[in-house]
Amino acid sequence: MPSQDQRPDALDERLQALFSAYREACPDPEPSPGFMPQLWQKIDANRSYTYSLKRLAQGIITAAAAAALLMGVYLANPQPRPSPSYLELLAASQTHNDLADTEIVQASHDNPR
Amino acid sequence: MLVEFELIRRARDGDDAAYSQVVQAYRKRILGTIGRLIGRPEDVEDVGQEVFLRLYFSLDQLRSPEVFEPWLYRLTVNAAYDYLRRQRRRNESRMADLSEQQVVLADAAASSKRDAEEQRRKRVRELLDTLMSSISEQDRILLTLKEIEGLSLKELEKAYGVNENALKVRLFRARQRVLKVFEASTEAATGAVRSK
Numbered sequence: 467m468p469s470q471d472q473r474p475d476a477l478d479e480r481l482q483a484l485f486s487a488y489r490e491a492c493p494d495p496e497p498s499p500g501f502m503p504q505l506w507q508k509i510d511a512n513r514s515y516t517y518s519l520k521r522l523a524q525g526i527i528t529a530a531a532a533a534a535l536l537m538g539v540y541l542a543n544p545q546p547r548p549s550p551s552y553l554e555l556l557a558a559s560q561t562h563n564d565l566a567d568t569e570i571v572q573a574s575h576d577n578p579r
Numbered sequence: 580m581l582v583e584f585e586l587i588r589r590a591r592d593g594d595d596a597a598y599s600q601v602v603q604a605y606r607k608r609i610l611g612t613i614g615r616l617i618g619r620p621e622d623v624e625d626v627g628q629e630v631f632l633r634l635y636f637s638l639d640q641l642r643s644p645e646v647f648e649p650w651l652y653r654l655t656v657n658a659a660y661d662y663l664r665r666q667r668r669r670n671e672s673r674m675a676d677l678s679e680q681q682v683v684l685a686d687a688a689a690s691s692k693r694d695a696e697e698q699r700r701k702r703v704r705e706l707l708d709t710l711m712s713s714i715s716e717q718d719r720i721l722l723t724l725k726e727i728e729g730l731s732l733k734e735l736e737k738a739y740g741v742n743e744n745a746l747k748v749r750l751f752r753a754r755q756r757v758l759k760v761f762e763a764s765t766e767a768a769t770g771a772v773r774s775k
Contacts (some may be wrong), residue, residue: 481710481754481761485726488707491700494611498624501606502599505628509635516636 581605584644591638598638602631609655612728616659616720618708630658649737652730656720656738663716706764713760718753725750 550558581604589597609630614623633654641650711719724730724738736743 477758477762477765480765481758482726484703484707484710484761487703488615489727489729491703492611492615494607495614495620495623497606497610497627501624501628502602504624505602505631506599508628508632512632512636 580648581608584647587641587644587647591641591644593639598635602634605651606631609651612652612655612724613659615723615727616656617662622662626658626662629661630655633658646737649734652724652734652738653740656724659720660716710757710760710764714753714756718749718756721746721749722753722757726754 582601586597586600590601606627610623610627613626613630614620617623617626630651634651637654641647711722714722721735721739724735725732730738732743732746735746739746
């Protein structure tokens with residue numbers, strides 16, 4: 467079989483030669499004159515995008531920190547309530563007479579002795 | 580190394596002028612490598628700019644200037660992979676490109692002005708491209724870096740972050756597969772000559 471005679475060494479050498487020939491056949495291309503300006507444009511565009519994203523993230527973090535601080539201060543110094551709560555108002559408005567209709571109060575009035 | 584370590588250090592520390600010098604030193608070599616990896620000269624500069632863009636934004640992660648070249652090759656391989664993956668996804672544009680390539684080939688064949696040397700180079704490119712198409716994209720890139728770009732196993736180890744033995748096995752298998760196809764094509768050519 468001719469292929470077996472060819473194979474391991476001769477064919478391998480030919481393949482190696484083909485790799486070298488390919489390297490010569492595909493030389494490194496000369497970059498176009500616009501290569502560097504275009505690259506810097508891309509870098510600047512990316513940089514400004516990254517920068518604005520960073521600014522936005524910093525803004526959000528600052529705002530969140532300020533809100534947390536304000537909340538902390540507010541909770542640490544509880545102010546006297548400016549107006550009573552609904553339940554307090556309800557309790558205050560319930561005088562003895564207002565409860566006269568209820569059976570419990572009525573019963574205590576009927577049997578004073 | 581094509582540049583001094585000091586220049587890379589300066590570029591890493593944010594010196595744009597130093598970075599420009601680094602790009603200017605490496606761009607031709609990287610464009611050549613990309614051309615041989617993706618096989619489409621019209622897209623080489625775009626992929627090259629992508630490599631240097633990624634380099635610019637990742638240079639601060641470079642541990643030491645000594646590993647700069649493997650780092651750059653790693654970025655190059657990744658950008659080439661990404662490009663090839665995008666190309667695979669764009670089926671319709673690939674079809675359009677194929678027909679464009681066919682037109683180019685037809686033009687080339689029709690041109691009688693083309694000299695013998697260029698014809699020989701073209702045949703070499705076509706033959707090796709055919710052989711390399713018999714193996715996977717990853718193996719083709721690995722074999723190209725080793726056999727055509729001339730990277731050593733040590734450099735490949737650094738670029739890929741894989742141990743040398745694993746690379747050797749993978750390279751051996753890829754080479755065997757290419758040899759098998761090469762043998763078959765040689766036999767076919769010999770058979771065709773004999774039958775004439």
